[in-house]
Amino acid sequence: MKNTNLLHNPTAGDNDFSEKELVKLIEAEGFKCDYSSVKDEGWDDFKTETDFLIIAGGDGTVRRVAKALMERKRLDKQYPLALLPHGTANNIATALQITGEAKEIAKSWHNEHLQPFDIGKIYGLGDDRFFLEGFGYGVFPRLMKVMSKMEAEIGDTVEQKLKAALAVLYDIVLNYEAKECKIVADGVEHSGRYLMVEVMNIRSIGPNLFLAPDADPGDGELEIVTIPETQRKKFEAFILSQINGEDEKYKFPTIKAKSVELAWEGKDLHIDDERIKLEEPAGVTIEVQPKMLHFVITKSNLQ
CATH class of the missing domain: 3.40.50.10330 (Probable inorganic polyphosphate/atp-NAD kinase; domain 1)
Incomplete structure (x- = not known):
């Protein structure tokens, strides 16, 4: 036994x-x-x-x-x-x-x-930090901020909570101002203006957003999913398809890497389900630690 x-x-x-x-x-x-x-x-x-x-x-x-x-x-x-x-x-x-x-x-x-x-090990934020799901900037930490203020209004069931989060995310994406992010993945730069940059270890984050459908949490690599300003309409359509329960597949620009350096011009970020507000923008380095x-x-x- x-x-x-x-x-x-x-x-x-x-x-x-x-x-x-x-x-x-x-x-x-x-x-x-x-x-x-x-x-x-x-x-x-x-x-x-x-x-x-x-x-x-x-x-x-x-x-x-x-x-x-x-x-x-x-x-x-x-x-x-x-x-x-x-x-x-x-x-x-x-x-x-x-x-x-x-x-x-x-x-x-x-x-x-x-x-x-x-796991993804994070350096540059002072504490010993890691993530299982994802680390990122942009619309997702904004979603977490808004949802924290709506807790009493979003329903009691799991389905109601997920639907409410997707509806709020859709409104955020409509109006969010893209920000500059410097990305260096395994030594190669991919910088630009983005609505969202997510370093992911698994396929989905938050309200079951499948942003990295090919992610394998045990392959020794991370998936960096980027939503550039030019793909706002596509991202809006993706969220609407989730709200409507449609099975349409979407793919967004994704980079696989073992190590990534990030510098985002904003002060909001998240580590898994924790939203963090920085006093000043800070650069971070993330390294995959396999089989932890x-x-x-x-x-x-x-x-």
Whole structure:
């Protein structure tokens, strides 16, 4: 019997499952399950005998667990991560093709395969910072700023929240003033005026915006997605297609790189789901750090 530690965010998403229901579901599949709420002190005091950690939460909870693991000493035990997607966007689970009912996901852990997952390490902002999903400038941090002021108005369900975010993003893109950004990717310059510059590790960010459909979070490279001023209309059409639930495919200029230097003339940026306001524009360097995490998936997820 494998030992697991369930790390649960009880406030994530639509709150589909209680603590007791989640533990019962996992133990019904033959796993021993210890429970921890990520809202409680000591949740990250993992036992040595634990075989893997189970995260029931959204992308923010995954990031919080990843940070705890990366702060451990190299000689400490490192734990694989299994996901029960339980948030609003669940971009990380989507990138790993982990979808479906919680019971079926738990059943799949018997046929586990460990998928390596890179991170983006950020230099130049003072603190020790990293991202799992993406780092960027432009319309997306503006969206985060607006949405933070509308929390009481955007509905209760996951679908309502995602639709509201897309509608706000569309309005922002209509009026956003493009800004100059210096981009040097693996030594090659790609500077220009952009509505958005996103350095991505996975396919989607925010309200399930699939900006980098070919991104592989375990390939040792990052995807730099740029929306130049000249593609404003195309970006507007892309967002409208998302709002209307259409399956039309869009591709935007993308650069693959292991290292990227960025200098944006504005002061707003984001790291995953955290918006940051700088006092002055600052240049940053981002380097991929391969295989820092490993997620439990089934082999069929790779196809």
